[in-house]
Every structure is written in C-alpha cells, then in structure tokens.
Amino acid sequence: MQNPGIEKFIQKDLPFLETLNTNVILSIGGDTKSDYLNLIEKLNNSNAALFELNLSCPNVGKSGIPLGIDEIAIFDLVKETKKISKKPIFVKFGVETFLEDLVSAAVKGGADGVTLINSPKGMKIDIEKKTVILKRGFGGYSGPAIKPIALATIFRIRRKFKDLPIIGMGGVFDYTDAIEFIMAGANLVGIGAGVMADPEMPIKIINDLNKYFKKEKYEDILSCAVEGYYV
Amino acid sequence: MVNTIVQDIKTTENYILLTIKTEKEINIEPGQFVMLKLKQFDFGKPFSVIYQEGKIIKFLIAVVGKMTKEMKNLKIGDSLELRGPYGIPFIEKLHKNKKYVLLGGDCGSAPLIHFSEKYPELVREQIYGFVIPEIKKILNIKHLHIDIEEGINPLQKAENLNISNDDGFLVCGSLNFIKYTQKKFMDYKIFASLEARMGCGIGMCKGCPIKTNDGIKMICKDGPIFDLSEVDLEW
Ligand code: FES
Numbered sequence: 001m002q003n004p005g006i007e008k009f010i011q012k013d014l015p016f017l018e019t020l021n022t023n024v025i026l027s028i029g030g031d032t033k034s035d036y037l038n039l040i041e042k043l044n045n046s047n048a049a050l051f052e053l054n055l056s057c058p059n060v061g062k063s064g065i066p067l068g069i070d071e072i073a074i075f076d077l078v079k080e081t082k083k084i085s086k087k088p089i090f091v092k093f094g095v096e097t098f099l100e101d102l103v104s105a106a107v108k109g110g111a112d113g114v115t116l117i118n119s120p121k122g123m124k125i126d127i128e129k130k131t132v133i134l135k136r137g138f139g140g141y142s143g144p145a146i147k148p149i150a151l152a153t154i155f156r157i158r159r160k161f162k163d164l165p166i167i168g169m170g171g172v173f174d175y176t177d178a179i180e181f182i183m184a185g186a187n188l189v190g191i192g193a194g195v196m197a198d199p200e201m202p203i204k205i206i207n208d209l210n211k212y213f214k215k216e217k218y219e220d221i222l223s224c225a226v227e228g229y230y231v
Numbered sequence: 232m233v234n235t236i237v238q239d240i241k242t243t244e245n246y247i248l249l250t251i252k253t254e255k256e257i258n259i260e261p262g263q264f265v266m267l268k269l270k271q272f273d274f275g276k277p278f279s280v281i282y283q284e285g286k287i288i289k290f291l292i293a294v295v296g297k298m299t300k301e302m303k304n305l306k307i308g309d310s311l312e313l314r315g316p317y318g319i320p321f322i323e324k325l326h327k328n329k330k331y332v333l334l335g336g337d338c339g340s341a342p343l344i345h346f347s348e349k350y351p352e353l354v355r356e357q358i359y360g361f362v363i364p365e366i367k368k369i370l371n372i373k374h375l376h377i378d379i380e381e382g383i384n385p386l387q388k389a390e391n392l393n394i395s396n397d398d399g400f401l402v403c404g405s406l407n408f409i410k411y412t413q414k415k416f417m418d419y420k421i422f423a424s425l426e427a428r429m430g431c432g433i434g435m436c437k438g439c440p441i442k443t444n445d446g447i448k449m450i451c452k453d454g455p456i457f458d459l460s461e462v463d464l465e466w
Pocket of ligand 1: 431439
C-alpha cells in the first residue's frame with residue numbers, strides 16, 4: 001500500500017512500533033528484487049518478529065510475468081531474501097489460479113510461512129456520472145465480501161501444506177470470522193479492512209475469543225479443521 | 232467507537248436534520264468530521280457537523296445513498312455508532328488575520344454554519360445556498376439562499392457582497408460548486424472543505440486521494456480543509 005517510504009517509516013513509525021509489547025510484522029513491497037533486499041537490510045536490526053514479502057505489485061519483471069505469479073522469480077526472491085534476513089520470511093499471496101505451485105516455489109526458496117489473501121481487485125462505476133469511482137479505475141477489494149474467497153484459499157493451501165504456518169486474513173470483522181479462519185487452517189488471523197471500519201475491532205475480537213475459549217478448547221476447533229482437510 | 236442515541240430527527244424528501252447524544256463528551260472543531268455507522272452496515276460514512284455542544288451533535292444530511300436512505304428511518308432512541316472527530320479543522324488552516332465569506336452549497340453549508348457559531352469574529356458574510364425551498368421545513372436559520380426564490384445562484388449573490396480584497400472565502404459544497412467559486416474569486420484566498428468517498432476516515436485505506444503541490448494527500452487525514460491554491464481539483 002502507498003506510504004511515505006522507508007526513510008520516513010524508520011524515522012517516524014518504527015520507533016513507536018518498537019515500544020509496543022507485541023509481535024510486529026513488517027510487510028514490505030517493491031518493484032524489483034533489489035528493492036526487497038534493500039528494505040530488508042534497512043529493517044534487519046529492528047525488533048520486528050518477521051518480514052512479510054508482499055508480491056501484489058503488478059509490475060512485470062524480466063520474464064514478462066508479474067512477480068506475484070512467476071514461480072521462478074518467487075523462488076529466487078525468497079532464496080535471496082532468506083540469505084540476508086535475520087528474521088523469518090512470510091510471503092503474501094493473492095487469489096491465483098495455480099496458487100499451490102506458487103506457494104510451493106516460495107517454500108522451496110525457504111519461506112517460513114505464507115499470508116493469505118491479498119485483496120483482489122475490484123471496481124465501482126457511477127452510471128449516472130458515467131465515470132469510475134476510484135482514481136485508478138480499480139483498487140483492492142476487501143471486507144466481508146471476500147471472506148469466503150479467503151477461507152477457500154487458506155483451506156486449499158492447508159490441504160496441500162500440512163505444516164506450513166499460515167496467516168489468514170480477508171474480511172475478518174468479528175470473533176466468529178476469526179474462528180472460521182482458524183478452522184480453515186490459519187495459524188494466525190489478520191484484520192485489515194476491519195481496522196479501517198473500526199480501529200478498536202481487534203480488541204473486541206480478542207475479548208470475544210477469550211470468552212469463546214472459556215467454553216471451547218482450541219484443540220477442538222483445530223481438529224475440526226484437520227478433519228476438514230481430508231473430506 | 233462511541234455509542235450514540237438519536238434525540239431528534241426531522242426529515243423531508245431529500246434532507247435529514249439529525250440530533251444525537253453521545254455516551255461521552257467529545258469536542259468537534261468546525262470543519263472536522265465524524266464517521267457514523269448504522270448497525271446493519273459494515274462501514275461508516277463521513278459526516279460533518281452543523282452543531283455540537285457537549286454530548287449533543289446535529290447533522291444536516293442529504294439523502295443520496297443507501298446509508299442515508301436508511302438513516303431517514305431512524306427513530307428517537309435508536310442507536311448509531313460514531314467515531315472521530317477526524318480531519319484538520321478550519322481554524323488550523325486559515326489565516327486568523329482575515330475575515331471570511333462563508334459560501335455553502337446544499338448540505339455543504341453544515342460545517343460553515345458550525346464555524347459561524349464558534350468563530351463569529353472571523354466571519355464577513357454568509358450564504359447558504361439550496362436550490363429549492365424544501366430545506367426550510369427543517370432548517371430555520373439566517374442567510375439561507377434559495378435559488379429558485381431569488382432567481383440567482385449563491386455565487387452570483389456573493390459577487391454583489393461588500394467584501395474587501397483582504398477577505399477570504401471558506402467554501403463547502405459539491406466539487407462543481409467549489410470549482411466555480413475558485414474561478415469566480417480567483418484573486419482571493421479560498422479554503423475549501425473537500426468531500427470524498429471514504430472507507431476508513433483515518434488515512435489507512437488510501438481511498439480518498441487528492442493531488443496537492445506537495446504530492447498526493449488523503450482528504451480524510453490531511454484535509455478535509457485545503458487551501459485551494461495548493462490542490463489540483465481537475466486531477
Ligand atoms: S478514507 Fe481511508 S484514506 Fe481517507
């Protein structure tokens with residue numbers, strides 16, 4: 001997502017993030033492999049818990065294929081970033097046709113886990129004004145509408161990669177959504193649009209989950225998911 | 232997120248004058264906005280305030296979309312979620328040594344009316360323009376201008392005001408209204424409150440961009456008040 005760039009981030013936001021008593025994930029994106037390597041070098045000594053490589057950039061590399069769907073480029077990028085990174089590397093993917101192959105390439109390159117899903121593209125047209133609503137025509141489509149797609153994607157990948165750590169996200173708005181994501185196979189659950197709708201939403205979800213797990217056992221919802229993998 | 236209760240609601244076909252009471256007291260500076268959300272919606276929408284005192288807040292709302300249509304059906308005692316206030320208010324952007332002509336187009340008049348009550352010493356003239364008289368059924372204030380009654384639009388009226396070269400303009404309304412103001416009063420300092428479709432209201436979703444002399448900014452976070460000489464309204 002557009003932001004003021006790495007120098008300002010290191011100066012302004014990172015010091016604040018480092019005061020927080022939680023695990024911070026730094027999600028990085030770039031146009032080229034050297035962008036990613038450069039960012040990791042600059043952030044390697046922060047106290048973040050892990051790096052997430054966001055591959056959603058539509059720019060096309062040497063192969064003529066966008067980075068996010070180019071198996072060879074993904075393998076290479078993960079391998080190179082792993083060489084220099086002092087932290088685990090996760091790779092964030094969107095909804096792609098041959099996602100299993102792309103995840104495979106990331107895992108072979110040494111990825112420690114994946115984040116699913118990046119928001120698919122969506123658009124809205126104002127038929128009265130006869131114009132698109134967003135400046136660029138389309139943008140990331142997120143929120144509850146993409147939850148079923150996110151769940152299916154996580155489920156698909158979990159079925160193939162039994163032990164791969166997965167951060168699941170896409171339309172989590174309450175604790176029941178979070179439970180569905182865990183059941184589909186996510187190890188961690190992320191909230192994106194939900195925080196934009198209500199910045200306090202994560203607190204509410206955590207409180208509700210704590211209540212839920214007073215009655216239910218975490219192992220039970222996991223095993224429900226595990227059984228689901230093989231139906 | 233603050234819970235609020237509807238205290239009063241007046242509606243016409245196209246407008247709502249909504250009064251709510253917040254659980255706790257918040258201070259909203261004129262020009263700032265809040266995000267209001269109905270329970271049945273996932274996302275809230277931005278609304279600027281026409282009046283605020285303690286826990287009481289009033290909104291003047293044009294019925295234009297799904298959520299505002301639903302808002303028409305609110306009843307006294309219903310609850311609404313509010314978060315904010317967000318955005319940079321007029322008073323932090325404008326030059327305090329000037330006096331301002333307040334030019335409102337339709338419900339864009341709301342933040343200006345709020346401003347005129349809080350900072351009367353900074354106000355030179357006020358015109359709150361609506362096309363048809365319908366608004367009078369729910370809004371009873373001075374300086375209302377009804378196009379079809381006067382036969383001219385608010386900007387034509389503004390031309391005949393007695394203003395000095397040193398005065399500035401505060402304008403809020405449709406994009407065309409703002410552009411037209413800019414064209415007509417080129418030689419004056421103009422601060423506009425810009426509208427945008429907003430997702431988050433806090434600079435996260437990047438859904439409300441505007442091109443400025445200093446690069447792309449977000450209307451919700453860096454505005455909604457902008458000095459018109461700094462933004463590209465044609466972008
Ligand atoms: S509304 Fe989300 S960035 Fe402005």
